[in-house]
Amino acid sequence: METAVEVAEKVQELVTSLASLPPAASEEDNIDRLQHLERAKRALAAAQATATNAFVEQRKAHEAGMRITTSEQLKGIEAEVGLARGESPFVGAALTYTATALCNVLPKTYAALADGRVSEYHARIVAEQTSHLSDAHRREIDGLIAHRVGKASSSQLRKLIQGHAYRLDRKAAEQRAAQNRRDRRVCLDPGSDGLSYLTAELPTHQAVAVMDALEKLTNQRLAAHRRQQTQAAAAGDTPEAIGDESLSRDQVIADIFVELLTGQTTADGVTAEVVVVMHDTSLFGNDDVPAWLPGHGPLPAGMVKHWLADPAAAKFFRRMYTRATDGQLVALESKRRHFPEGLSKMLAIRDDTCATPWCNSPVEDADHRKSWAQGGATSWENATGLCKRCNQRKENRGWSYTGTPDLLMVTTPTGHQYTVPTRPPISQLRHDTTDPPIGPIDIAWPAAA
Numbered sequence: 447m448e449t450a451v452e453v454a455e456k457v458q459e460l461v462t463s464l465a466s467l468p469p470a471a472s473e474e475d476n477i478d479r480l481q482h483l484e485r486a487k488r489a490l491a492a493a494q495a496t497a498t499n500a501f502v503e504q505r506k507a508h509e510a511g512m513r514i515t516t517s518e519q520l521k522g523i524e525a526e527v528g529l530a531r532g533e534s535p536f537v538g539a540a541l542t543y544t545a546t547a548l549c550n551v552l553p554k555t556y557a558a559l560a561d562g563r564v565s566e567y568h569a570r571i572v573a574e575q576t577s578h579l580s581d582a583h584r585r586e587i588d589g590l591i592a593h594r595v596g597k598a599s600s601s602q603l604r605k606l607i608q609g610h611a612y613r614l615d616r617k618a619a620e621q622r623a624a625q626n627r628r629d630r631r632v633c634l635d636p637g638s639d640g641l642s643y644l645t646a647e648l649p650t651h652q653a654v655a656v657m658d659a660l661e662k663l664t665n666q667r668l669a670a671h672r673r674q675q676t677q678a679a680a681a682g683d684t685p686e687a688i689g690d691e692s693l694s695r696d697q698v699i700a701d702i703f704v705e706l707l708t709g710q711t712t713a714d715g716v717t718a719e720v721v722v723v724m725h726d727t728s729l730f731g732n733d734d735v736p737a738w739l740p741g742h743g744p745l746p747a748g749m750v751k752h753w754l755a756d757p758a759a760a761k762f763f764r765r766m767y768t769r770a771t772d773g774q775l776v777a778l779e780s781k782r783r784h785f786p787e788g789l790s791k792m793l794a795i796r797d798d799t800c801a802t803p804w805c806n807s808p809v810e811d812a813d814h815r816k817s818w819a820q821g822g823a824t825s826w827e828n829a830t831g832l833c834k835r836c837n838q839r840k841e842n843r844g845w846s847y848t849g850t851p852d853l854l855m856v857t858t859p860t861g862h863q864y865t866v867p868t869r870p871p872i873s874q875l876r877h878d879t880t881d882p883p884i885g886p887i888d889i890a891w892p893a894a895a
């Protein structure tokens with residue numbers, strides 16, 4: 447068995463040799479180099495899959511030895527794999543799942559990955575697209591598609607596997623479709639520059655019906671708008687007088703989508719509760735520091751000022767003060783077990799998204815790092831903003847979350863530690879954090895309808 451130190455030395459050697467590669471002499475050489483490096487990357491992914499699978503097996507044996515029941519084994523391993531690879535628990539779960547499938551029931555795909563003939567992404571498609579099948583059928587499909595792995599596009603690969611899966615086990619495919627229907631959901635993800643993605647995962651026929659309804663209403667609105675324009679032009683009105691905004695079809699369909707879901711008469715009139723954090727210098731002065739919508743990211747300060755100036759947007763201000771040196775929010779204390787609303791809001795602002803390193807999920811729970819049962823206080827010092835899953839996982843054997851309001855240290859069952867700073871992301875946008883006191887941060891949110 448190789449020791450961890452020997453492995454670290456070998457990897458360091460590889461990293462050093464890659465960093466010191468001389469420039470390639472020609473265009474052809476650069477493409478050759480890309481191909482060689484891609485092959486190495488794939489082989490590394492196979493080595494990671496082997497290590498992941500061995501880790502899972504060892505943990506299983508270890509826990510069986512502790513007489514932990516099968517259903518209670520392997521709790522939280524996906525997050526341990528994610529943390530080790532700098533990924534969220536969600537991605538960690540997919541990587542763990544793919545690794546165990548490749549090592550146990552997809553030998554040909556694994557061999558192609560280790561040999562550099564297929565990418566990690568395509569290997570993951572094979573694992574995911576066969577996940578509902580028996581081990582025997584997975585092995586069979588692994589053999590049937592081996593000649594196409596690494597040659598087919600991702601969509602060709604998916605369809606090829608689906609076709610074989612339907613043929614081999616129609617019932618499993620139907621059950622999977624039923625499960626997918628149960629997993630329908632709507633989620634909100636940050637986009638860029640003031641836009642967000644609102645995604646609905648729906649059974650196909652329902653998604654088509656929603657889109658049809660939107661198209662129909664859009665056609666009606668555009669036709670009505672054209673009629674108005676024609677009538678106004680006939681009456682001699684100028685385009686300005688008839689409000690010719692020349693909206694694109696995409697804009698109209700997006701407006702109707704918002705109006706239908708919020709019940710507003712116009713898309714701009716929404717009164718959804720949102721919390722915006724901005725420095726007072728951005729709000730009242732001409733500072734360039736953007737505002738921050740907790741969980742979603744930065745917004746241009748001018749856009750938020752414009753929105754706050756809209757008399758239609760009901761709103762009030764809550765003033766929060768920050769520490770002069772680094773912009774950390776100030777503390778609140780409470781004797782109650784449940785975090786008061788103000789403290790929960792402060793956590794959502796400070797941690798922005800779940801504080802577990804690399805987890806992208808929204809903050810759902812204000813968690814006591816040291817639990818209430820063990821005498822942990824309901825206080826800013828002892829609080830972390832976490833998503834529900836991370837909050838549950840940290841209760842498993844061998845996990846601990848420790849720290850201060852300024853940093854969080856996560857310790858996993860193997861004793862590995864991951865430390866991240868926890869200051870409001872907006873405080874990291876200042877070009878010079880040694881500036882004079884940042885001063886109060888203003889939070890403004892429109893009252894909910």
Ligand SMILES: [Zn+2]
Nearest residue numbers: 800805833836
């Ligand atoms: Zn989380």
